[in-house]
Amino acid sequence: MKSATKKGSESxxxxxxxxxxxxxxxxAARAARSSGIDLETVRELARIxxxxxxxxxxxxxxGRIRVRRRLGGRRVVEAKAxxxxxxxxxxxxxxxxxxxxxxxxFISSPFVGTFYRAPSPEAASFVEVxxxxxKGQVVCIVEAMKLMNxxxxxxxxxxxxxxxxxxxxxxxxxxxxxxxKS
Amino acid sequence: MFKKVLIANRGEIALRVIRACRExxxxxxxxxxxxDADALHVRFAxxxxxxxxxxxxxxxxxxxxxxxAAEISGADSVHPGYGFLAENAHFAExxxxxxxxxxxxxxxxxxxxxxxxxxxKLMSAAGVPILPGTGVLENDRDAEEAIERIGxxxxxxxxxxxxxxxxxxxxxxxxxxTLLAQARSEAQAGFGNPAVYIxxxxxxxxxxxxxxxxxxxxxxxxxxxxxxxxxxxxKLVEEAPSVALEDARxxxxxxxxxxxxLAIGYKTVGTLEFLLDEDKxxxxxxxxxxxxxxxTVTEEVFGVDLVREQMRLAAGExxxxxxxxxxxxxxIELRINAEDPVTFAPSPGRITALNLPGGLGVRVDTHIYTNxxxxxxxxxxxxxxxxxxxxxxxxLARMRRALAEFVVEGCKTNLDFxxxxxxxxxxxxxxxxxxxxxxxxx
Numbered sequence: 001m002k003s004a005t006k007k008g009s010e011s012x013x014x015x016x017x018x019x020x021x022x023x024x025x026x027x028a029a030r031a032a033r034s035s036g037i038d039l040e041t042v043r044e045l046a047r048i049x050x051x052x053x054x055x056x057x058x059x060x061x062x063g064r065i066r067v068r069r070r071l072g073g074r075r076v077v078e079a080k081a082x083x084x085x086x087x088x089x090x091x092x093x094x095x096x097x098x099x100x101x102x103x104x105x106f107i108s109s110p111f112v113g114t115f116y117r118a119p120s121p122e123a124a125s126f127v128e129v130x131x132x133x134x135k136g137q138v139v140c141i142v143e144a145m146k147l148m149n150x151x152x153x154x155x156x157x158x159x160x161x162x163x164x165x166x167x168x169x170x171x172x173x174x175x176x177x178x179x180x181k182s
Numbered sequence: 183m184f185k186k187v188l189i190a191n192r193g194e195i196a197l198r199v200i201r202a203c204r205e206x207x208x209x210x211x212x213x214x215x216x217x218d219a220d221a222l223h224v225r226f227a228x229x230x231x232x233x234x235x236x237x238x239x240x241x242x243x244x245x246x247x248x249x250x251a252a253e254i255s256g257a258d259s260v261h262p263g264y265g266f267l268a269e270n271a272h273f274a275e276x277x278x279x280x281x282x283x284x285x286x287x288x289x290x291x292x293x294x295x296x297x298x299x300x301x302x303k304l305m306s307a308a309g310v311p312i313l314p315g316t317g318v319l320e321n322d323r324d325a326e327e328a329i330e331r332i333g334x335x336x337x338x339x340x341x342x343x344x345x346x347x348x349x350x351x352x353x354x355x356x357x358x359x360t361l362l363a364q365a366r367s368e369a370q371a372g373f374g375n376p377a378v379y380i381x382x383x384x385x386x387x388x389x390x391x392x393x394x395x396x397x398x399x400x401x402x403x404x405x406x407x408x409x410x411x412x413x414x415x416x417k418l419v420e421e422a423p424s425v426a427l428e429d430a431r432x433x434x435x436x437x438x439x440x441x442x443x444l445a446i447g448y449k450t451v452g453t454l455e456f457l458l459d460e461d462k463x464x465x466x467x468x469x470x471x472x473x474x475x476x477x478t479v480t481e482e483v484f485g486v487d488l489v490r491e492q493m494r495l496a497a498g499e500x501x502x503x504x505x506x507x508x509x510x511x512x513x514i515e516l517r518i519n520a521e522d523p524v525t526f527a528p529s530p531g532r533i534t535a536l537n538l539p540g541g542l543g544v545r546v547d548t549h550i551y552t553n554x555x556x557x558x559x560x561x562x563x564x565x566x567x568x569x570x571x572x573x574x575x576x577x578l579a580r581m582r583r584a585l586a587e588f589v590v591e592g593c594k595t596n597l598d599f600x601x602x603x604x605x606x607x608x609x610x611x612x613x614x615x616x617x618x619x620x621x622x623x624x
Contacts, residue, residue: 112233172241
C-alpha cells in the first residue's frame with residue numbers, strides 16, 4: 001500500500017505548527033500520483049498532521065485514513081533545573097508514591113485515555129513481562145480523543161511488571177510499566 | 183436532568199457544583215492536576231481523573247485532556263465553573279461536538295458577548311444604555327464635537343490600550359488639544375498605535391451588576407449586586423441588594439437587564455455588569471456568560487440555588503422563576519484570599535490551623551482544611567464568607583462577628599483588610615465607589 005507519510009518533529013508535542021515537515025515532497029508527490037491520491041489531498045493531510053502534531057498519516061485510494069502520533073514515554077526523571085520555556089508535553093516528575101523504588105523505573109501515561117498493549121486487537125502485545133526494551137521502543141498505545149498515541153520507553157530496561165490491564169482507562173501520570181535497569 | 187457531570191474546575195466552585203450535583207441526584211466527576219491530588223473537590227466527587235501537571239495550561243486549560251476525561255468517565259455534561267475555560271466559546275463548541283451537554287449559554291452568544299465592541303452594539307440595540315463615547319477619533323474637530331454632545335468631563339483612551347496608559351481625563355476644554363496630543367504619543371509609545379477615542383468620564387463610579395437567567399424564550403432578572411469594593415478590578419466584597427438604588431431606579435435597571443437577556447435569546451445564568459454614575463444613571467460594561475464567584479449573595483436573599491437552576495436550564499428545562507420573586511433581607515460576601523495584607527502578593531503555603539465561622543445566617547464556601555497546602559499555581563481565593571440578615575446594619579454586625587471567629591494560620595490572608603473595611607465609615611454608611619479601597623490604603 002502506498003502511503004503519504006509525514007514525520008513528526010523531534011520537539012515532542014510542541015504546539016503543532018513549528019518543526020514538522022513532510023518528508024521529501026517529491027517522494028510524496030510521486031507516491032500520490034501512482035496511488036491515485038491527488039496532491040491537494042496530500043497537502044491537506046500534511047496540514048492536518050502538522051496541526052494535530054501527528055507523526056504519521058496513512059491514506060489509501062479506498063479512502064481509508066490512519067493516523068498516528070508518536071510520543072516519548074515518561075521522561076526518565078532527573079532534574080535539570082527547568083527553564084521557563086519547557087515544551088508542553090515534557091513531564092513533571094511522577095507524584096511521589098509511598099514505598100516506590102527509585103524514580104525513573106516507571107513508564108507512565110503522558111495523558112488521560114485508554115491503554116492498549118497491542119497495535120490492534122488481533123496483534124501481539126508490544127511488550128511482555130521479562131522483555132528487554134530499548135530507549136525509543138514503542139511499549140503501548142494510549143488512545144485519547146480517537147488518536148492512537150504510541151508511548152515509547154525513554155530508557156533501556158527490563159519489563160518487570162505491567163501495571164494496567166489492556167483496555168483500561170488511565171489518568172495523566174499513571175504508572176503503566178515498571179522497569180528494572182538492564 | 184443530567185446523569186453525570188464533569189466539573190472542569192477546581193477549588194471552592196468545583197465543590198459548589200459537586201454539592202449541587204449530589205443534591206440533585208447526579209453523579210460528579212472531578213478533574214485535577216497533580217498539584218491538586220489532595221484537594222477537597224477530588225475527595226468529594228464521585229469519580230476523579232488526573233488530567234495533567236500543575237501549570238493550568240497543561241491541566242485545567244487543557245481541552246483534549248478534559249474531553250478525554252469526560253470520555254473515559256462516561257460523563258454526559260461539562261460544568262466549567264468560573265475562570266479557566268468558563269468563557270471560552272471554542273471549548274463550549276468542542277464539548278458540544280463531542281456529544282456532551284455544555285452547562286452554559288450558547289457558544290455563539292458567548293462569543294458575541296465576549297467581544298467588547300460587538301457586545302456594546304448588541305446591548306445598545308436591545309435598549310441598554312452604554313457609556314456615551316466615540317469611535318476612533320479622526321482629528322481634534324471630532325473630539326470637540328463629541329464633547330459638545332457628551333459633556334465634560336471625558337476620558338481619552340487608547341484604542342489598543344489598557345492599564346491606564348494613554349488615558350487622559352479632560353475637565354477643561356482648553357486643555358483638550360494638549361491632552362489629545364499627549365494621549366496619542368503615549369498610545370504610540372505604549373501600544374505602537376496612536377488611535378484614541380473618547381468616553382464620558384465617571385469620577386466615582388459604582389459597580390452594580392444584575393443576575394439574569396433565561397431559557398431562550400423567557401428571562402428573569404434576579405436582583406442586583408453591589409460590587410464596588412475592588413482592588414485593581416478584583417472584587418473583594420459583594421452585596422445584595424445595592425444600597426445605591428431607589429426602588430424606581432432598581433425596577434428600571436432590572437427591566438433593562440431582563441429585556442437584554444431576552445433580546446439575545448440567552449440560556450442558563452449570566453451577569454450584566456453596569457457602571458453607576460454619581461446621579462445613579464447606569465451604563466452597560468460587559469456580560470459574564472457563566473456563574474460568578476459572588477452568585478452566593480443572590481442565592482441568600484432570593485433562596486434560589488443558582489447552580490441547580492443553571493443545570494436545569496442547560497438541560498433544556500423551562501425557566502421556573504417568575505419576575506414577581508422578591509429578595510428578603512441583605513447578604514454580604516467577603517473574598518478571603520491567600521495574600522500578603524501589605525503587598526497583596528499571593529501567599530501560598532500549608533494551613534496549620536483553621537477555624538471557620540458558623541452560626542445563624544453564616545455560610546462559608548471553601549475548599550481549604552487544616553494541613554491543606556495552598557498551591558502556588560492558581561488564584562489566591564481561599565474562602566467566601568457570606569452572611570445574611572434582615573437588613574444591612576444587621577448583616578454588617580453579623581459579618582463582624584463572623585470575621586472575629588475566622589482563623590487561618592500558616593499562610594497570610596486579607597482577613598485584616600476586611601476587618602478594617604468593616605470599620606470604615608464610608609463603607610458602613612454605604613457611600614462607596616470603585617476607588618474606596620485605594621483611598622483606604624493611601
